[in-house]
Structure formats: C-alpha cells, structure tokens
Amino acid sequence: MIGRIGKGDILSGIPGSITGHDEVPFSLTEEFVSVYRMHSLIPDNIAFFDSETSDHKKTTPIEGVVFGKARDLLADGTLTWSNAFYSFGINYPGAITIRNHPKFLRDLSTPNGRHLDIATVDILRDRERGVPRYNEFRRLFHLKPAKTFSKLCGGNEALAADVASVYGNDIKKIDLLVGCLCEPLPKGFGFSDTAFRVFILMATRRLKSDRFIATEWKPKMYTKSGLKWIQDSTMKDVLGRHFPELKVVLKDVKNAFALWPKVGKAGMYNGPETNA
Numbered sequence: 437m438i439g440r441i442g443k444g445d446i447l448s449g450i451p452g453s454i455t456g457h458d459e460v461p462f463s464l465t466e467e468f469v470s471v472y473r474m475h476s477l478i479p480d481n482i483a484f485f486d487s488e489t490s491d492h493k494k495t496t497p498i499e500g501v502v503f504g505k506a507r508d509l510l511a512d513g514t515l516t517w518s519n520a521f522y523s524f525g526i527n528y529p530g531a532i533t534i535r536n537h538p539k540f541l542r543d544l545s546t547p548n549g550r551h552l553d554i555a556t557v558d559i560l561r562d563r564e565r566g567v568p569r570y571n572e573f574r575r576l577f578h579l580k581p582a583k584t585f586s587k588l589c590g591g592n593e594a595l596a597a598d599v600a601s602v603y604g605n606d607i608k609k610i611d612l613l614v615g616c617l618c619e620p621l622p623k624g625f626g627f628s629d630t631a632f633r634v635f636i637l638m639a640t641r642r643l644k645s646d647r648f649i650a651t652e653w654k655p656k657m658y659t660k661s662g663l664k665w666i667q668d669s670t671m672k673d674v675l676g677r678h679f680p681e682l683k684v685v686l687k688d689v690k691n692a693f694a695l696w697p698k699v700g701k702a703g704m705y706n707g708p709e710t711n712a
C-alpha cells in the first residue's frame with residue numbers, strides 16, 4: 437500500500453530490490469538437489485476424467501504416460517488437454533514419506549537404455565557427491581541432530597528398529613534423504629522441516645539472484661500494464677485463459693496448486709488415485 441521503502445529486501449521484499457549473489461556465482465546448491473529428491477510424489481497410477489461430463493475415462497499405470505508415451509493418450513483422442521489438467525488437479529500425489537517409493541521408479545527403464553532403481557540411486561548420488569549425512573547436515577544448518585532412532589522417527593518404534601538395523605545402529609550414518617523421510621512433519625507440512633530450511637534459503641536466493649525479479653522489477657522494464665498483468669494473474673487465470681472449459685471446475689479453487697474439487701461423477705470414483 438505504501439510502495440517500496442528503499443532498495444533493501446527486509447521491509448519491502450525481493451522484487452524491486454537490488455540483485456545480490458552474496459559473492460558466490462548463482463547455482464542450485466547440491467543440498468537443494470538432495471532435498472528435492474521427491475520421487476515418492478509419483479503415484480503408481482493416474483485416473484483420467486472428462487473435465488466437462490466428469491466421466492471416468494481411464495486409470496493407467498504411470499509407466500504408460502512417461503517418456504515416449506507421454507503424448508499417446510492425447511494423440512489417440514482418449515483425452516483432451518483440459519481433461520488431462522482436470523485429472524491432474526484431482527489426483528493425489530504420493531506422500532513424501534519413508535516406505536513410499538513408487539514401484540515403477542524402483543525398476544525403471546529409461547529411453548537411453550538405463551535400468552535403474554531410483555530409490556537406491558537417490559542415496560548413492562548423495563554419497564558419491566559428498567553430501568553430509570543427516571545428523572551432520574542438520575548440525576551444519578544449525579539444527580539439532582537426532583539423538584536416537586526413536587526420536588528421528590517421531591516415536592514410531594517399529595520404523596526406528598528397522599532404520600537402526602539398516603544403519604548398524606549408528607545414527608551418524610543415516611543418509612540425508614532417509615532422515616528427511618523419517619522425520620515427523622510439522623503441522624500442515626507436506627515435507628520435512630530439514631528440507632524446508634533448504635527450500636526457504638534457496639527460494640529466496642533464486643529470486644535475489646535474478647535481475648529480472650530483483651533490480652529490473654519496474655515499469656521501465658515490464659511497462660506498467662505488464663507489471664499489473666503479472667501481479668494480478670494466478671495459475672488459475674492462466675489455466676482459465678488457455679482452457680476456458682476449465683473455468684467451471686476452477687470456480688471455487690483458490691490455489692490451483694492445491695487439490696481441486698471433484699465435480700459430479702468424478703466424486704463417485706472409488707480408486708485411491710483421487711481418494712487418498
């Protein structure tokens with residue numbers, strides 16, 4: 437309401453402040469890559485619905501819609517783009533938690549001929565890149581390390597016993613990703629507090645390092661109406677502009693990145709894909 441106060445970002449935020457790299461060339465840090473290994477988000481199956489009639493069209497294993505097959509359902513006329521977006525809006529992702537890696541990523545054949553167990557590769561890459569183990573990582577972030585396996589697992593003794601046996605009872609050895617996936621989540625969180633600390637730093641740094649968001653965030657660069665267009669548009673508006681037929685289902689959606697309401701017959705579908 438009162439506009440910018442000075443060039444700093446503490447009072448007025450990053451857009452419109454001055455670009456800063458903290459004397460380090462910008463890059464996505466290795467620890468950001470590590471906590472972004474969110475492969476558990478990928479569900480085993482996806483249920484597709486018609487965005488206008490809400491009819492269930494097809495439930496398909498995830499491997500049927502990845503890599504070279506990604507366009508098949510659209511190409512053969514089974515789905516329209518708005519059907520696909522509506523379906524992604526009402527399907528649940530997998531929870532970012534331990535013992536929830538999708539089966540197909542554990543037995544993944546990539547188009548370039550690799551056969552991978554991504555659950556293993558996720559851990560292997562961190563180790564070969566020298567990412568500190570969970571407790572050391574937390575110390576370096578000025579967070580308290582987990583004192584016991586039980587504490588790490590939020591009192592889930594069966595899980596704690598399993599993790600302890602995998603790591604030979606040595607709490608120092610727990611890998612960063614495993615620790616993050618075992619950690620009890622703060623209320624309302626979808627991922628661990630440890631990961632959150634990295635995200636909040638990286639998200640800020642990414643904006644602060646981008647001259648089009650920091651220094652150049654002004655009418656001279658974007659025009660007045662350009663800035664208004666950016667500031668007044670949400671993902672919901674973007675979807676509505678491109679797929680006007682989605683406006684009906686998006687009517688009551690506040691945040692297009694959260695789950696959308698199921699309309700009509702889609703609400704009667706019983707599969708776990710839309711009923712987690």
Ligand code: HEM
Pocket residue numbers: 469470472473474475477478502544546552554557561
């Ligand atoms: C169908 C879905 C997906 C497939 C097939 C897939 C596959 C892969 C593969 C093959 C790798 C490289 C493994 C290696 O280092 O050799 C990888 C890395 C990675 N994936 Fe995924 N992934 C999927 C979804 C996701 C999702 C949803 C996220 C996060 C939201 C994610 C985050 C990452 C990250 C952070 C890396 C490490 C990148 C790096 O080392 O620079 N992936 N994934």
